[in-house]
Amino acid sequence: EAGVVQSPRYKIIEKKQPVAFWCNPISGHNTLYWYLQNLGQGPELLIRYENEEAVDDSQLPKDRFSAERLKGVDSTLKIQPAELGDSAVYLCASSPGGGADTQYFGPGTRLTVL
Amino acid sequence: GIQVEQSPPDLILQEGANSTLRCNFSDSVNNLQWFHQNPWGQLINLFYIPSGTKQNGRLSATTVATERYSLLYISSSQTTDSGVYFCAGTLQGAQKLVFGQGTRLTINP
Numbered sequence: 056e057a058g059v060v061q062s063p064r065y066k067i068i069e070k071k072q073p074v075a076f077w078c079n080p081i082s083g084h085n086t087l088y089w090y091l092q093n094l095g096q097g098p099e100l101l102i103r104y105e106n107e108e109a110v111d112d113s114q115l116p117k118d119r120f121s122a123e124r125l126k127g128v129d130s131t132l133k134i135q136p137a138e139l140g141d142s143a144v145y146l147c148a149s150s151p152g153g154g155a156d157t158q159y160f161g162p163g164t165r166l167t168v169l
Numbered sequence: 170g171i172q173v174e175q176s177p178p179d180l181i182l183q184e185g186a187n188s189t190l191r192c193n194f195s196d197s198v199n200n201l202q203w204f205h206q207n208p209w210g211q212l213i214n215l216f217y218i219p220s221g222t223k224q225n226g227r228l229s230a231t232t233v234a235t236e237r238y239s240l241l242y243i244s245s246s247q248t249t250d251s252g253v254y255f256c257a258g259t260l261q262g263a264q265k266l267v268f269g270q271g272t273r274l275t276i277n278p
Contacts, residue, residue, distance in 0.1 A: 088266075093215065095253050097173075097268030098212070111265060144210060158200065160212035 057081070058059060059161035061147050067167045073135035076164045080128070080149030088158065089132050092147040098146055104130065134166075142168045171196045171260050173269035181275045184244055190241040190254050190272045198258030200266065201232050203241050206253045215241070215254075246276045 060079040068074050077151070080087050085106050090098035103111040106127035115122065119138070125128040136140055144165050147156040172261035172277075182188055185256040216223050216230040218239065223230055232239040243250055252259075253271040260267075 085212055094234070095270075097257070100265050114224070146212065148212075156200065157214050159214065159215045160204075163210050165210070 059147055059149055063155055064089070064162060065166055065167075066168065066169035068137055069169050070139055071136040073133065073167060074137050076131070076132045076135075076145050076147075077164075078130045078147030078161060079111050080088065080130075080147070082161055084149035084151050084159075085127070086150045087130050088148040088150075089130070090148065092124055092146055092163070101132070104111060118167040133143075137166075137168045139168050140164055170265075171198060171258065171267050173256060173258065173267055175254075175256060175269035175272050176228045177272060178270065179275075181226075181277065184248060184276055184278050185247060186246050186276075188243045188246060188274065190243075190256075190270055190274075192239045192241075192256035194258060196235040196236065197234065197261055199261055200241050201234075201256065201258040203230055203239070204257065204268075205250075206271070208252055208254065212255070214216045228260070243274075247278055248276045250274060251276045 062077050087104040089101040092098045100114045101150045102122050104124045107124050122132045144163040147161045150156050150158045174193045176191045189247050204212050206212045217231045218232045220232050220234045227243045227244045255268050255271045257266045257268040
């Protein structure tokens with residue numbers, strides 16, 4: 056069974072540029088999460104989807120961040136415009152059902168904003 | 170929100186040693202989980218352990234929910250055990266998983 060797939064693995068952009076990250080969860084997993092992980096810290100939840108509905112986006116900086124999960128499968132996280140402080144690893148995770156049951160993480164996208 | 174405190178922050182051991190990692194929560198939690206993040210950044214779920222004890226090979230975990238802590242035991246450490254270990258949990262009634270700051274474990278050959 057394939058795990059959570061993310062792309063790209065690495066991205067370097069200049070500040071004020073847009074950037075997008077893509078995630079394909081484990082087949083059959085209804086819940087999808089996007090996390091932000093700063094260096095030396097644990098992941099922090101940005102947004103959680105149940106199927107195509109964003110049920111918790113309270114931590115998503117909506118002035119520059121947006122996310123979508125069309126058709127309840129793949130998801131895209133976008134930043135526009137990027138700032139220096141956005142440099143971090145963006146992790147996608149999925150789980151079979153609702154709630155905070157066992158989560159399976161993708162390899163992450165390491166973003167560097169210059 | 171809940172505070173998750175992990176100790177020690179760093180641990181350096183020789184191969185073959187045993188170790189105990191601790192996770193304290195500021196409030197009662199549900200859905201307590203332990204993760205290992207390897208040196209390449211991949212997070213692997215080790216245990217889903219809201220209470221009680223579980224074992225998987227050289228690793229075991231115990232959660233005492235009434236006292237708001239969990240322990241992860243690693244026996245006969247191997248160099249591949251190196252990385253950062255995170256615990257995470259949710260507040261009762263909530264579904265947001267909150268992570269600790271992690272314990273960085275280095276196993277030297």
